[in-house]
Structures are given as C-alpha cells and as structure tokens.
Amino acid sequence: MITFLLSIESPEDKSKFERLYLLYRNKMYYVAYDILKNSQLAENIVHDAFVVLIDHLDKIEEVESAKTWGYLNAIVKSRAYNYYKREKKMSYYGDVSEELFIDRDEPLDILINQDIIKELKNIIKGLPSPYKEVLYLQYYNELTGEEIAVIMGKTPENVRQIVKRAKQKIKLQLKERGYYGGNDR
Amino acid sequence: MVEMTDELLAQVIEDACVEEYTEMMSDTRTHEFTKDFYAEMDLLINNAKKKTKIKHRKKITFLLVAAIIILNILTVVANEPLRIKFGKLIGTFYHNYIEFTQELFDEESMENSTFVVRKLVYTPMGYSLISENENIDTMSYNAIYTDKDNNILDYGQASIYNSVTNVTIDKEEAQKIKINGMDAYYYQDQEIRSISMEQEGYLYTLSGTCSKAELIKILESLDLQ
Incomplete structure (x- = not known):
C-alpha cells in the first residue's frame, strides 16, 4: 500500500497552478495590457495575479472553465485598475464607497x-x-x-x-x- | 412575466460568463514574455509545487496512519482477551468514539460465509483506481482512488469479526446519518471527511477530501441490502 500511495504523484503530473499559468497567461496579459497600454506593466500585473492565486488555488475546481476564467479575470483587472488609479491619480471605481448611494x-x-x-x-x-x-x-x-x-x-x-x-x-x-x-x- | 429573483439573475450571469469565456478562448493572440517574467514565474511554479506536495504528503500521512492503526488492530483482535482490553482502552482514552458491536451478527455464520467484496459502483468524475487489495483471510478489501489534483478517495470493507470495532474522532463529534436507510456515521478530521457504516457483519469506511454529499452518493451506490 505504501508503494502505491507514494506513486500517486508522478513527475509528469503538472500542478494545477502550472496548468492555469500555461492556459491563461496570454489572456491575462491582454486583459492587463488593454487597461495599462504598457507591456512591462502588464507582465508585472500577470505575475502579481499569480502571486495572489497561489494562496487561493482551492477556489479553483476545474482549470478549463468559465468560473476559473471569471476568477482570474477579476484578479487581473482589479490589480491593473488599482495600479492605474495609483499612478495616474485618477478617480476609479475603487472609490465607489465615496460616491453618494441611495x-x-x-x-x-x-x-x-x-x-x-x-x-x-x-x-x-x-x-x-x-x-x-x-x-x-x-x-x-x-x-x-x-x-x-x-x-x-x-x-x-x-x-x-x-x-x-x-x-x-x-x-x-x-x-x-x-x-x-x-x-x- | 416572472419576478426577477436572485436565482434568475444568477442564471443570466452564468450565461453571460460562459459566453464571455467562449469568446475569450477563441482569442489566439500570444505575447512574447520577457526572460525576467519567465524567471519569476518559474520560481512561483516551484513554490506552488512545493505547497501541493506538502499538502499531498499530509493526506498520505493521514491515510498511512489510518492504515497502520487498522493493521495493528487486526493483530490485536486475533487474541480475544487482548481484543476486549483494547476495546476498553479506546473507550477510556477517547472522548468520542463509535462502536460497531459484534453482537449484531452471528460469528459462526460469518466464519463459514464466503467473503463477497462490495466494490464502489460510483466514483466522482476524474477519479481513477490506483490501488486495490483483497485479503480473504482477514475478509477485508481496500481500494484507493485519486484524481489529477492528487485528491484521494480511500474505501475499505472489513469483517467486524476480524477488524476494529471502534472508530475514534479527535475533534468534532460524529454525525449519525442514513445511507439508503441504514445507519452510518459521518466525521471529519481537518480536510479529510469520512463515513463509516456497519452492515451484515462488515464495516464499510470511505474517506476523502470530497464533499459529504459526494461521499454519501458514493456509498449509496453500493448494493448492501
């Protein structure tokens, strides 16, 4: 039984994280680039998004799914817009709490x-x-x-x-x- | 005209999200990332792998410990006086335990009966069998399944005459549930969820990281009646 248990993790098995990276890195890059219009900044945002993701992998059930993309898209966009807001000192949706609400x-x-x-x-x-x-x-x-x-x-x-x-x-x-x-x- | 409920809004949002996903996946643009990006991502991927391995090892350790305990108990229960003492010891040392008594069935008929393995009929999508052991002498069967994310499903069938009759729970109390109308016990230790049930002199135990509902569904697929 021990032999079987230890053989569960084969070297060929790509981690969920790696599969997410391979499938979505380009998509994430273009989401960030469309907001920031800067290649280097967009790459930084993609990296930051994966740093956030590493601690929330349990929220990802299937790698190839609309749910997963929605999750990744939200992380990238929020980080890209936060950066944009911080650098450009522009009013952005993050200030919604300051808006008047009915x-x-x-x-x-x-x-x-x-x-x-x-x-x-x-x-x-x-x-x-x-x-x-x-x-x-x-x-x-x-x-x-x-x-x-x-x-x-x-x-x-x-x-x-x-x-x-x-x-x-x-x-x-x-x-x-x-x-x-x-x-x- | 229907009322706009949260459920309906959720359905429309799901449709919108799926549509956007399909559109996004058809975008074939590729970006030539910089070497620095690849270097940083390699570090992250290695960190992720280490975390996964540690988590996976914890699961294996838990299952190994459980398997070793059962093997030790099998030895103990071969000797009747020891078996009685051991049973009392567990009852004394652990606040929460479940007792599957041997009085519920006829030992003699059990000894003369043929061991019929009840294999799992249903397993969750993505799980495949990686280990299967059957022991006619101890009238026990064990099967281990895993999926691509290394989640493990451990299923066992063992004669109560030959195996442990107490299941201990460290933290939360076991919940009494019904599987196809039969009594069963659900308990959880960290992320490992388990269900144990006794039927016709056999103890069936299913452990894994999948949900309680999924464990119940798997056991309900067994034809025990």
Whole structure:
C-alpha cells in the first residue's frame, strides 16, 4: 500500500497552478495590457495575479472553465485598475464607497419576460469594471463578500456597495431601454 | 412575466460568463514574455509545487496512519482477551468514539460465509483506481482512488469479526446519518471527511477530501441490502 500511495504523484503530473499559468497567461496579459497600454506593466500585473492565486488555488475546481476564467479575470483587472488609479491619480471605481448611494433594496425588484432576459445578459456583459467582475464572483463563483474583497484588494463593505451599485446600473439601463416597469424605489 | 429573483439573475450571469469565456478562448493572440517574467514565474511554479506536495504528503500521512492503526488492530483482535482490553482502552482514552458491536451478527455464520467484496459502483468524475487489495483471510478489501489534483478517495470493507470495532474522532463529534436507510456515521478530521457504516457483519469506511454529499452518493451506490 505504501508503494502505491507514494506513486500517486508522478513527475509528469503538472500542478494545477502550472496548468492555469500555461492556459491563461496570454489572456491575462491582454486583459492587463488593454487597461495599462504598457507591456512591462502588464507582465508585472500577470505575475502579481499569480502571486495572489497561489494562496487561493482551492477556489479553483476545474482549470478549463468559465468560473476559473471569471476568477482570474477579476484578479487581473482589479490589480491593473488599482495600479492605474495609483499612478495616474485618477478617480476609479475603487472609490465607489465615496460616491453618494441611495439606499435601495438589494433585489432588482422587477418583472421580466424572455426578451428582457436576453437584454439583461447584454447589459451585464457590458457593465464596466468592477461591477461585472464582482457580480460574476458573487453569483457565478458563489464567493462571499469577504472572499471577493481579499482577491480584489477591497473591503467587504466596498464589495457590498459595488454589488448594490451594479444592480442600480442594470435597473437604470433596463429603464433606458424601455423594459423596466417596476417600482423605482 | 416572472419576478426577477436572485436565482434568475444568477442564471443570466452564468450565461453571460460562459459566453464571455467562449469568446475569450477563441482569442489566439500570444505575447512574447520577457526572460525576467519567465524567471519569476518559474520560481512561483516551484513554490506552488512545493505547497501541493506538502499538502499531498499530509493526506498520505493521514491515510498511512489510518492504515497502520487498522493493521495493528487486526493483530490485536486475533487474541480475544487482548481484543476486549483494547476495546476498553479506546473507550477510556477517547472522548468520542463509535462502536460497531459484534453482537449484531452471528460469528459462526460469518466464519463459514464466503467473503463477497462490495466494490464502489460510483466514483466522482476524474477519479481513477490506483490501488486495490483483497485479503480473504482477514475478509477485508481496500481500494484507493485519486484524481489529477492528487485528491484521494480511500474505501475499505472489513469483517467486524476480524477488524476494529471502534472508530475514534479527535475533534468534532460524529454525525449519525442514513445511507439508503441504514445507519452510518459521518466525521471529519481537518480536510479529510469520512463515513463509516456497519452492515451484515462488515464495516464499510470511505474517506476523502470530497464533499459529504459526494461521499454519501458514493456509498449509496453500493448494493448492501
């Protein structure tokens, strides 16, 4: 039995981390590059993202999956935007806690049909960072506010506000497209 | 018209995420990374491998210790006075333990019966058999499965007449659960989850890092009734 147990880990077995690196490094690079427009900085962001990932590998179930990409994408984007904000001294989504919020209910509180579902998907795909990434992490990756806060370098309260603001943005866009008919509380 | 619930929002978000993933994977652009980047990433990959190995060794150590304890107990239980004393010793030293009594079945009929191995019918996706041992003398069977991430699933069937009758739990108390209507016990030690159950004179134990629900599903696939 001992022989069998020790033979479980063969040298050919690539670690999950290595497989993630090989599959996604180029994709991650271009996500960072599209934000920073600088090759060296984009490489640094990809490296930083993998440094963060190494302590959260247990959150990755399958290497090749939309969930995993959503997770990696969120780490890269948050780091790229944080860098951008820090260097350019520009207002960025990370300051959402400083924005004025109307304390609305968390649920979208609307009635929908199949047409709206299609429109809703397009609206969600078009949401700016970090709203889209936080929604993905909360609803698809099923991470808690605390877990999202850790990988995105934010506070849990900040994450909660981003989710709330994301829902407000969705509601607003549905209204602009003539779909929203709920109570505008 | 339907109400926009969180569940529906989650479904739309999942669809959006999958669509974006498909679009992203079709992007074939490649970047020529610098040597410095490769050097730093090599270091990170080695660190990740070390961490995985340490974690994996912990799992192996746990299973080895469990296997050694069972082997030692098999020796002890061959001698009836020792078996009784050993049973009492476990009961005295450990606050939490589960007792699978031998009074539930007829030892004589057990000795004369043919040992029928109950192999796992279902294993979670990605797991494959790497070790299988059957011992007719001790009427025991053990199978070890692993997946590509080195998660281990350890399954054992052993005659209660020949094997340990107490399962000790260090920290949390065992939960009594039902597997196909039969009593079973679920317990956890760090990240290793286990279920033990007695049926017709055999003790079935399944341990692994997969979820409690998955362990239950695996044991439910056994045809024990």
